[in-house]
Structure formats: C-alpha cells, structure tokens
Amino acid sequence: MKIFNSLLVFIGMFVFSVSAQEDAVEISELTVGDVCPDFEFRNMLNSENPYAKLSDFKGKLVILDFWATWCKGCITTMAKLDSLQKIFANDLIILPVTYQTREEVEKFMKANKIINKLDLPTVTDDTKLSKYFPYRILPHEVWIDKDGTVLAITSEDDVTGEKIAKVIETGNAMFKPKGRTIDVVYEKPLLLGGIENLDIINAGNLIYSSLLTGYIEGLPGSGSYSASKIGDHVKINNFNNEIRQLYQMGFKAGTPNEKPWDINFYLNMPARCILELRDSTMFQLPWDEESKLKFKNKPKEEKYFTYERVIPKADSLSFNTYIINDLNSYFGHLYRINGNLEKRKVKCLALRRNTARDILKSKGGEPKLETDDSGNKSYLKITNLPLKRFMHQIVTYGLGLSYPIPIIDDTNYNFPIDIELNCDLTKVETLNEKLIEYGLQLEVIVKEIDMIVFKDI
Numbered sequence: 001m002k003i004f005n006s007l008l009v010f011i012g013m014f015v016f017s018v019s020a021q022e023d024a025v026e027i028s029e030l031t032v033g034d035v036c037p038d039f040e041f042r043n044m045l046n047s048e049n050p051y052a053k054l055s056d057f058k059g060k061l062v063i064l065d066f067w068a069t070w071c072k073g074c075i076t077t078m079a080k081l082d083s084l085q086k087i088f089a090n091d092l093i094i095l096p097v098t099y100q101t102r103e104e105v106e107k108f109m110k111a112n113k114i115i116n117k118l119d120l121p122t123v124t125d126d127t128k129l130s131k132y133f134p135y136r137i138l139p140h141e142v143w144i145d146k147d148g149t150v151l152a153i154t155s156e157d158d159v160t161g162e163k164i165a166k167v168i169e170t171g172n173a174m175f176k177p178k179g180r181t182i183d184v185v186y187e188k189p190l191l192l193g194g195i196e197n198l199d200i201i202n203a204g205n206l207i208y209s210s211l212l213t214g215y216i217e218g219l220p221g222s223g224s225y226s227a228s229k230i231g232d233h234v235k236i237n238n239f240n241n242e243i244r245q246l247y248q249m250g251f252k253a254g255t256p257n258e259k260p261w262d263i264n265f266y267l268n269m270p271a272r273c274i275l276e277l278r279d280s281t282m283f284q285l286p287w288d289e290e291s292k293l294k295f296k297n298k299p300k301e302e303k304y305f306t307y308e309r310v311i312p313k314a315d316s317l318s319f320n321t322y323i324i325n326d327l328n329s330y331f332g333h334l335y336r337i338n339g340n341l342e343k344r345k346v347k348c349l350a351l352r353r354n355t356a357r358d359i360l361k362s363k364g365g366e367p368k369l370e371t372d373d374s375g376n377k378s379y380l381k382i383t384n385l386p387l388k389r390f391m392h393q394i395v396t397y398g399l400g401l402s403y404p405i406p407i408i409d410d411t412n413y414n415f416p417i418d419i420e421l422n423c424d425l426t427k428v429e430t431l432n433e434k435l436i437e438y439g440l441q442l443e444v445i446v447k448e449i450d451m452i453v454f455k456d457i
Contacts, residue, residue, distance in 0.1 A: 047121035066140040077156040111374025250323035286402035350410035355439035362416040398425030
C-alpha cells in the first residue's frame with residue numbers, strides 16, 4: 001500500500017511538473033504561414049473527451065472560433081458554424097474557444113435557446129490560444145490547415161461553405177485579411193492622441209472641437225456613443241455609424257454623469273424617425289426590408305461616419321444643440337439633408353394604467369433591477385425604482401429599439417414601483433397578461449409626440 005501511494009504521489013508530481021513547464025513556456029503571437037505548436041484544448045464541452053490536442057485533428061481543416069457569451073454576433077455565428085460542421089463533417093473541425101469558465105459557459109449553454117441546440121465541441125477557460133491569436137473584436141476566426149499551418153485569420157464573414165470547400169479541395173482560398181484594430185484612448189479627443197499617439201494640437205489650447213470623418217477601418221461601430229470628461233471639457237464620440245444614429249445620439253445626448261434612463265432614450269428608436277427625402281438610401285429602418293437591402297448594398301465607406309464633439313463643461317447642458325447644429329451643417333452641405341425635432345401625430349404603443357387603484361407603488365427596500373442572464377429575455381424584476389427604469393428595460397431589452405412604432409409611457413406615474421414579470425418580454429401579448437396584475441397595459445394609440453424628421457433642404 002505504501003509503494004502504491006508513493007507511486008500515485010510521484011505520478012501526480014510528474015503531471016504537475018509537465019503542466020507547470022507548459023505554462024512557463026513563453027507564448028509568441030502566430031500569424032499566417034506560421035506552423036502551430038501541438039495546441040492543447042482543455043475543459044471542453046459537447047465532447048466525449050474534455051481534452052484534445054491539435055495533432056488529434058491532423059489531416060483536417062481546423063477553424064478556431066473565439067467567442068464569449070455576452071457577444072450576440074458570436075451566438076449567431078456559432079449557429080452558422082454548427083451547420084457548416086455538419087456539412088463538412090469528414091474534413092473539418094470547428095472549435096469555439098472562450099476565456100470564460102466551464103461552469104459559466106455550461107450554464108449559458110443550457111439556458112440559451114440557440115446555443116443549447118448546437119453540438120460544437122467548445123473549449124473553455126482558455127488562457128493560451130488567445131495569446132497565440134490575440135484579438136479585440138469578437139467573433140475572431142483562425143484557420144489552420146491539415147498540416148497545422150496558420151492559413152488565415154479572418155472575421156466571421158469569411159467562414160462560408162464556398163471557402164471551406166475551396167480549402168478542402170485545393171488547400172487554399174482567397175481571404176480578406178481581418179482589418180487591424182486601433183487603440184482608442186477614450187479619455188482623449190481623436191485629434192489629441194485619442195487614436196494611438198497622434199498628437200496634433202496642444203491640449204492646453206483646446207476650447208472647442210468638432211470632427212466628422214468617413215468610415216475608419218479598425219474602430220468599433222455600434223448604435224451607442226460614449227461621453228466622458230477631459231479636464232474642464234466634455235467629449236462625445238460616435239464611431240462608424242449611420243447618419244440616423246448620429247442624429248439620434250444628438251437629440252438624446254446626455255453628459256457623462258447622466259444614466260441612459262435619465263435621458264430621452266425613447267428617441268433612440270428608429271421608429272421615432274420620419275424620412276421625407278427624395279433619396280433615403282443613406283437610412284435603414286429595421287422592419288423595412290426594402291430600406292435594409294438598399295442600405296446593405298451601399299459600401300461602408302459611403303454610409304458610415306465617425307463624429308466627435310468637445311465643448312467646455314460649462315456648456316454641457318447645451319450639448320444637444322451643438323451636436324445637431326454640427327450634423328445639420330455637415331450633412332446639409334454633403335447631402336442637402338437636415339434633421340430636426342417636430343411634433344407629429346403618430347401611432348404609438350403606450351403603457352397606460354387601467355385602474356385607479358395604486359398597485360404599482362413600491363413597498364420599499366434596496367433599489368434593484370434583475371433580469372434573466374441567459375439572454376432569453378424572459379424575466380424582469382424592478383424593486384423600488386422609478387417607472388422610467390422599467391420603461392428603459394422594455395424599450396432597450398424587451399420589445400427592443402427596433403419595434404416598428406414608437407413606445408411611450410402614458411401613465412404620468414411618478415412614484416418608485418415594484419414589478420416582477422416572468423414571461424416573454426419580446427411580445428406585447430405575453431407582457432399584457434402579466435401587466436394587468438399591476439393595473440397596466442400596453443395599448444396602441446394615436447398621440448402627438450416628438451419625432452425626428454429628416455427633410456431635403
């Protein structure tokens with residue numbers, strides 16, 4: 001027994017020593033043309049064996065798909081990759097890879113309606129592969145050929161059946177290199193070192209600045225914007241966005257101290273925009289397939305813009321005015337269009353009270369907002385918070401910004417509330433089934449509200 005125990009201790013020390021030696025090896029970034037070491041894939045889910053090596057897949061094309069549970073685009077991409085894996089099962093191995101823990105990913109996989117239907121073996125707890133193939137934007141795709149050489153590093157758009165078939169048949173394909181990413185220092189304006197180390201003017205001389213550029217490859221792009229303080233100034237950025245989103249940012253813009261629910265977040269809905277334009281191809285409305293198609297067919301260099309405005313902190317209450325004046329000046333000259341707020345009677349989805357009894361009023365307690373962390377949008381609980389926090393969640397999380405008509409609060413209720421909804425938050429019908437318990441309902445009405453109207457000059 002003592003000999004057996006000693007042997008176990010020795011084996012354990014040997015395994016620990018090998019693992020420690022592997023972890024101590026210095027990792028150098030790999031690029032196209034480099035031969036990969038025999039990577040180890042550990043803590044794998046959806047796999048009979050939680051451990052594998054790259055050499056186990058010799059003779060097959062391997063695609064590493066770097067992803068994270070918080071990345072919506074990653075989830076969509078993974079569904080596409082799962083289909084491709086089934087089509088090319090004999091010649092292809094697709095391995096999603098994430099830095100997140102096995103427990104965290106396993107919980108997400110069980111809860112998410114898309115992921116829980118997929119069979120791709122998934123690497124978790126990654127600390128090494130992301131050092132061999134560093135990234136800033138997800139998803140991130142690494143192609144490794146059948147002999148273990150890095151064939152390409154691409155975005156998810158390049159992972160198609162056509163290109164996979166070409167690589168399997170010929171060993172190569174035409175890939176668009178993934179664009180380089182640029183370091184952004186959010187505490188600095190773009191012209192004062194905000195992009196890498198581009199120092200153009202002395203920060204001490206800055207009083208006002210306004211900047212509009214075309215599409216900048218490598219900068220992030222989204223429907224959001226960032227506001228931050230720089231000494232005695234306030235700065236707002238919006239990277240690589242369409243004209244509509246720039247204007248919506250301007251009309252609802254707040255200062256760095258304001259929370260998203262403290263500003264007019266309703267104006268961020270595309271349904272708050274009216275297009276009275278001869279040519280509306282610079283705009284897309286999410287529910288309008290024709291406008292989406294026209295917009296999609298435009299080159300990104302023609303439809304996306306980067307905007308920045310810096311003003312003294314003392315002027316921060318006038319931020320909206322500065323931004324809209326800038327945009328009307330810029331796009332007025334470029335495309336002969338302007339955008340302004342106008343009162344219009346339109347069809348709205350209104351939250352209304354259907355009883356005189358006050359069922360909403362909070363019973364007190366710690367102010368708290370809780371949601372379903374699986375991404376299924378099936379739970380929302382508000383405790384001792386204003387009704388506007390509830391509406392912010394319905395507009396941005398539940399029904400969504402892309403709802404085809406404006407969503408408004410027509411309750412005139414100004415007290416903190418308690419409300420708990422355990423239902424599909426993306427559908428009016430299921431919401432109303434629960435809202436009735438709180439004396440509320442969502443109802444389509446016609447009302448005069450602020451709309452962003454785009455017109456030809």
